[in-house]
Amino acid sequence: xxxxxxxxxxxxxxxxxxxxxxxxxILAVVALFSLLVFAIGxxxxxxxxxxxxxxxxxxxPAIVVSAPVIGWITALGMIALTVVAFLRTRSGRKIPTGxxxxxxxxxxxxxxxxxxGSARTPNVALYGLLAGSVALAVPLIFGSLSxxxxxxxxxxNIAIEGQLLFGAFAAAVAASLSGSxxxxxxxxxxxxxxxxxxxxxxxxxxxVNQVIVGxxxxxxxxxxxxxxxxxxxxxxxxxxxxxPNLPVIQIPLLSEIPVIGPILFEQTIVGYLMxxxxxxxxxxxxxxxxxxxxxxxxxxxxxxxxLGVNVNRMRFTNVLLAGVVAGIGGSFxxxxxxxxxxxDMTAGAGYIALAAMIFGRWNPIGAFFAALLFxxxxxxxxxxxxxxxxxxxxxxxxxxxxxxxxxxxGLVGRSRAPGASGIPYIKG
Amino acid sequence: MKLxxxxxxxxxxxxxxxxxxxxxxxxxxxxxxxxxxxxxxxTLMNVLYGLYDPTEGEILVDDKPVTFKGPGDAMAAGxxxxxxxxxxxxxxxxxxxxxxxxxxxKAGGMLDLQKTRTRIRQISDQYGFDVDPDAVxxxxxxxxxxxxxxxxxxxxDAEVLxxxxxxxxxxxxxxxxxxxxxxQLKADGKSIVFISxxxxxxxxxxxxxxxxRRGKVVGTADPGASTTExxxxxxxxxxxxxxxxxPATPGEVTFRVQDxxxxxxxxxxVVDGLSFDVAKGEILAIAGVQGNxxxxxxxxxxxxxxxxxxxxxxGGQELLGRSVKDVIRAGVGFVPEDRSVDGLVGTxxxxxxxxxxxxxxxxxxxxxSMSPAVIEKNAEEKIAEYDIRTQSATAAAGTLSGGNQQKxxxxxxxxxxxxxxxxxxxxxxxxxxxxxFLHRRIIAERDGGTPxxxxxxxxxxxxxxxxxxxxxxxGRLMGIxxxxxxxxxxxxxxxxxxxxxxxxxxxxxxxxxx
Numbered sequence: 001x002x003x004x005x006x007x008x009x010x011x012x013x014x015x016x017x018x019x020x021x022x023x024x025x026i027l028a029v030v031a032l033f034s035l036l037v038f039a040i041g042x043x044x045x046x047x048x049x050x051x052x053x054x055x056x057x058x059x060x061p062a063i064v065v066s067a068p069v070i071g072w073i074t075a076l077g078m079i080a081l082t083v084v085a086f087l088r089t090r091s092g093r094k095i096p097t098g099x100x101x102x103x104x105x106x107x108x109x110x111x112x113x114x115x116x117g118s119a120r121t122p123n124v125a126l127y128g129l130l131a132g133s134v135a136l137a138v139p140l141i142f143g144s145l146s147x148x149x150x151x152x153x154x155x156x157n158i159a160i161e162g163q164l165l166f167g168a169f170a171a172a173v174a175a176s177l178s179g180s181x182x183x184x185x186x187x188x189x190x191x192x193x194x195x196x197x198x199x200x201x202x203x204x205x206x207x208v209n210q211v212i213v214g215x216x217x218x219x220x221x222x223x224x225x226x227x228x229x230x231x232x233x234x235x236x237x238x239x240x241x242x243x244p245n246l247p248v249i250q251i252p253l254l255s256e257i258p259v260i261g262p263i264l265f266e267q268t269i270v271g272y273l274m275x276x277x278x279x280x281x282x283x284x285x286x287x288x289x290x291x292x293x294x295x296x297x298x299x300x301x302x303x304x305x306x307l308g309v310n311v312n313r314m315r316f317t318n319v320l321l322a323g324v325v326a327g328i329g330g331s332f333x334x335x336x337x338x339x340x341x342x343x344d345m346t347a348g349a350g351y352i353a354l355a356a357m358i359f360g361r362w363n364p365i366g367a368f369f370a371a372l373l374f375x376x377x378x379x380x381x382x383x384x385x386x387x388x389x390x391x392x393x394x395x396x397x398x399x400x401x402x403x404x405x406x407x408x409x410g411l412v413g414r415s416r417a418p419g420a421s422g423i424p425y426i427k428g
Numbered sequence: 429m430k431l432x433x434x435x436x437x438x439x440x441x442x443x444x445x446x447x448x449x450x451x452x453x454x455x456x457x458x459x460x461x462x463x464x465x466x467x468x469x470x471t472l473m474n475v476l477y478g479l480y481d482p483t484e485g486e487i488l489v490d491d492k493p494v495t496f497k498g499p500g501d502a503m504a505a506g507x508x509x510x511x512x513x514x515x516x517x518x519x520x521x522x523x524x525x526x527x528x529x530x531x532x533x534k535a536g537g538m539l540d541l542q543k544t545r546t547r548i549r550q551i552s553d554q555y556g557f558d559v560d561p562d563a564v565x566x567x568x569x570x571x572x573x574x575x576x577x578x579x580x581x582x583x584x585d586a587e588v589l590x591x592x593x594x595x596x597x598x599x600x601x602x603x604x605x606x607x608x609x610x611x612q613l614k615a616d617g618k619s620i621v622f623i624s625x626x627x628x629x630x631x632x633x634x635x636x637x638x639x640x641r642r643g644k645v646v647g648t649a650d651p652g653a654s655t656t657e658x659x660x661x662x663x664x665x666x667x668x669x670x671x672x673x674x675p676a677t678p679g680e681v682t683f684r685v686q687d688x689x690x691x692x693x694x695x696x697x698v699v700d701g702l703s704f705d706v707a708k709g710e711i712l713a714i715a716g717v718q719g720n721x722x723x724x725x726x727x728x729x730x731x732x733x734x735x736x737x738x739x740x741x742x743g744g745q746e747l748l749g750r751s752v753k754d755v756i757r758a759g760v761g762f763v764p765e766d767r768s769v770d771g772l773v774g775t776x777x778x779x780x781x782x783x784x785x786x787x788x789x790x791x792x793x794x795x796x797s798m799s800p801a802v803i804e805k806n807a808e809e810k811i812a813e814y815d816i817r818t819q820s821a822t823a824a825a826g827t828l829s830g831g832n833q834q835k836x837x838x839x840x841x842x843x844x845x846x847x848x849x850x851x852x853x854x855x856x857x858x859x860x861x862x863x864x865f866l867h868r869r870i871i872a873e874r875d876g877g878t879p880x881x882x883x884x885x886x887x888x889x890x891x892x893x894x895x896x897x898x899x900x901x902x903g904r905l906m907g908i909x910x911x912x913x914x915x916x917x918x919x920x921x922x923x924x925x926x927x928x929x930x931x932x933x934x935x936x937x938x939x940x941x942x
Binding site: 092287288289290291292293295296299300302303304305306307308309310416419427 | 477479498500501519520529530533536539
C-alpha cells in the first residue's frame with residue numbers, strides 16, 4: 001500500500017430516489033396565486049414609484065409602470081422558474097439557490113405593484129419605503145446579532161426581547177436625567193449586560209434550562225419596567241421620561257445619493273453602529289481567533305476543552321457581549337424612534353430578531369438581510385394603510401409574521417443551528 | 429521524553445476508578461495498556477491529560493513532578509491524546525480544527541490559517557498522511573479523521589502520544605496503516621501509549637504491555653506472551669477464548685430478504701439491493717466496518733426505517749410495511765446496537781424494562797391495568813437466570829453497568845418464543861465474563877431452532893458465532909462466506925472486495941508463499 005488513501009465508508013450511491021417535492025410545489029402554488037391575483041386581477045392603471053424627494057440635490061424621475069404589464073411579466077417569470085424547479089427535481093438534481101431567490105424578488109415586485117396599484121392613490125415613495133424599512137430593522141438587527149453571539153457559543157438567547165426592552169428603558173431614564181442621549185446609549189448597553197448576566201449565571205453556572213431562563217427574563221423585564229413606568233416615569237415624565245433624541249449625523253455629499261444615500265449616510269450613531277457591528281461581528285466570527293473559539297465551543301465544546309479552551313468562560317463573555325449589542329439596539333426605541341419609554345414598547349421585536357437570526361442561518365450578514373426583510377414587511381403595511389389599499393390593514397400587519405413562519409420552517413433551505421446550542425457544558 | 433505515573437488514584441465518590449497505579453513510559457517506546465472495558469484505562473489517561481484531577485499520586489515528566497490543571501498544561505508538557513470519540517468539530521475544516529486552541533494569529537487576533545496549512549502539509553508529507561487542510565472534517569472517512577487527530581498532537585510538538593482505543597472504528601486495512609504510522613512515530617523518538625482490549629494488535633506493536641483490571645495494575649507482560657495468557661491476566665481467571673460450539677444443523681429457510689434497498693433522506697442508498705436468507709437453526713453474521721448500512725438493515729427489518737423497497741419475508745409473511753408492533757408480534761426479537769438509548773428506558777426499573785415489549789399482554793396486563801406482582805415475579809426469575817447484577821428489581825435500569833444492561837435487553841428478547849432473533853453488537857462494552865455467557869445464550873437459541881442474525885463490527889465475535897458470514901460495504905453485499913473463512917478474506921471484503929475476488933487473492937498470496 002504505497003498511498004495511504006482510504007475511501008469513505010457508508011457513502012452509498014446517490015440517486016434520485018428520495019426527492020423532495022416541497023420547493024417546486026410551494027413555488028407552483030405561489031406562482032398560480034400570482035397569476036390569478038397579480039396578473040389576471042391586476043388593476044388597470046399605472047403605478048408610480050418615486051425615487052427621490054423634490055428637495056433632494058439630485059432628483060431622479062419617478063418610475064411609472066403599468067400594473068397589468070408588470071403583473072403578467074412577473075407571473076410568467078415565476079411560472080418559468082417553477083417549471084425549472086420541477087424539471088430539476090424530476091431529474092433528481094438540486095435546485096440552484098438562485099431559483100427561489102429570483103422567484104422571491106419577482107413575487108415582491110408583483111405584490112408591490114399590485115397592492116400599490118389597487119390603492120386609492122397608486123403612488124408611493126420607494127426611497128421612503130426603503131429608509132423606513134431600515135429604521136424598523138435596526139433594533140431587529142442588533143437583536144439578532146445578540147442572538148448570534150450567544151448561540152454561536154452554545155447558549156440559546158430567548159431573552160433578546162428583555163434585553164431590548166431593558167435597554168430602551170435604561171436609555172430613556174438615563175438620557176432624561178443626564179440630558180445627554182449619549183449617556184442614555186451607555187446606560188442601554190449596561191442594561192443589556194445586566195439581563196445577560198442573569199442569563200449567563202443561571203444557564204452556564206447553574207445549568208438551568210436556557211429557554212426557560214430566557215422566557216422568565218422577558219417576563220421579569222416586562223413586569224419591572226411596566227411597574228417603574230407607572231410608579232415613577234408616569235408620575236413625573238418631565239424628569240424621568242423625556243429623553244433628548246440622538247442627532248442625525250449627515251455625511252456630506254454621500255447622503256445626497258438618491259435612494260441609498262439616506263439609508264446609508266443619514267443615520268444616528270445607533271444606525272452607523274449597526275452597520276459597524278454587522279461587519280465587525282461577521283469578520284471576527286469567521287476570521288479571528290476569538291471567532292474560531294466561539295464557534296468551536298458552540299459546535300463541540302468537549303473538543304475545544306481538550307485543546308485548552310475554557311468553554312464556560314468563552315460562553316460567559318459572549319453572552320455578556322451579546323447584552324451590550326442588544327442593549328444598544330434597545331436604545332433605538334427611546335432615543336431614535338420616539339422620545340420616551342412606553343410600556344412593552346418593543347412589542348415582540350426580540351422574537352422577530354430571533355427569527356431573523358435563524359432565517360439568516362446564524363450568520364451576521366444573513367441576519368442583517370433577514371431583519372431588513374422583516375422591517376420592509378412591517379413598513380410596507382404601515383405605508384399601505386395610509387395609501388388606502390383593498391387589503392385589510394390587519395392582514396398587512398400579519399405579513400412579517402407570516403414571512404417569519406415560512407422562513408423559519410425552512411422554505412429557504414435547511415438551516416443548521418450550532419451543534420451544541422442550548423446544551424450546557426459540564427466537565428468530565 | 430520520559431513519563432512516569434506514581435501511585436495515581438482516582439475516586440468518583442465511593443467508586444475507585446484507579447487504585448495506586450504506577451506506570452513508566454520510556455522514550456521511543458510503544459507502551460500498551462491492556463484491560464477490559466471499565467477497567468479504568470480511559471480514566472487514567474484522562475488524569476494524565478489533565479481532564480481529571482487525580483485524588484492521589486504524582487506525574488513526573490523527565491523526572492520532574494508536574495501538575496496539569498487542564499489539557500492545555502498537558503499539551504504544553506508534550507503530551508498529546510487521540511480520544512476514542514474524536515475531538516474534532518465536524519463543521520470545521522482540517523486546518524481550523526488543527527489551529528483551534530493553538531492558533532497562529534496576525535495583528536488584531538486575526539487567524540493566520542496559512543501557517544497552519546503549511547504545518548499540516550509538512551507533517552502530512554512526512555508521515556504520508558495525505559490529508560487536505562481545507563477539507564471539511566465531517567466529509568472525511570473515519571481513518572482520515574483519526575490522522576487529523578494525530579496531526580493535532582504533532583503540531584503541538586507532542587512527545588508522548590496517547591491513543592485511546594484507536595482501532596475500534598477502523599477497517600482491518602486502516603488498522604494496519606495505523607500500526608504502520610505508530611512504527612514511524614516510534615522511529616522518530618516519540619513514545620506512544622496504546623490503549624486497547626484487542627489482544628492481537630497489542631501483541632503486534634507493543635514494547636511493553638501493562639495490564640489493568642478493576643482500576644489496578646495486575647502485571648506487565650511480554651509482547652511474546654500468548655493471547656490466552658494475556659486474556660487470563662486481563663480477566664483475572666482463565667478464560668476459554670474459543671467457544672465449544674456444535675456445528676449448525678440448518679433446517680428450513682424461513683427468513684428471506686430480497687432486493688432490500690433503504691434510502692437516507694438525502695437520497696443515498698445506505699442499503700443497496702441486499703438479498704440473503706437465514707435458515708432455522710443457523711447464525712448469519714453480518715460483518716463490516718461500522719456505518720456501512722448495518723444499522724439501517726436491522727432497522728428496516730424491524731420497521732423502523734422509511735424509504736425501504738424490496739421484500740422481507742418471515743415464514744412466508746411479508747414484514748415490509750408492517751408496524752414495529754406487528755413485527756414484534758410476528759416473533760422477531762431485536763437487540764439494538766445502542767442499548768442505553770434504544771434498548772431500554774434508563775429511568776424505568778429493571779422489572780419494567782424486562783416487559784417493555786409485552787407489558788400490555790397477558791399475563792403482565794389484565795384489561796387496562798398492569799399486574800405488578802406478575803411483572804415483579806418475572807423480573808426475579810430473569811435476574812436469577814441471567815445473573816443480572818442489580819440492587820433490586822426496582823432499581824432504575826440506567827444505573828446498571830453496560831454488561832448488565834445488555835443482559836436485561838437479552839433476557840427480555842429471549843423471554844418469548846421467537847421466529848427470528850436479531851442482535852446488533854451484542855457484546856459491545858460488555859466484560860469478557862459476560863461475553864461468554866451471552867454468546868452461549870445466543871448459540872442456545874440457535875440450537876433451539878431459531879434463525880439468528882448477528883451484526884458485529886468485531887471480527888473476533890463474527891468468527892466465533894457465525895455459521896455463515898455476510899459482509900457489507902457501503903450498503904452492498906460483498907458476498908456470503910462460510911463461518912470458517914479466514915481473517916484475510918474478511919478484511920479484504922470489508923474494504924470493498926467481492927467474496928470471490930478476496931478468496932482468489934488470498935489464495936494467490938498463500939500459494940506464492942508456499
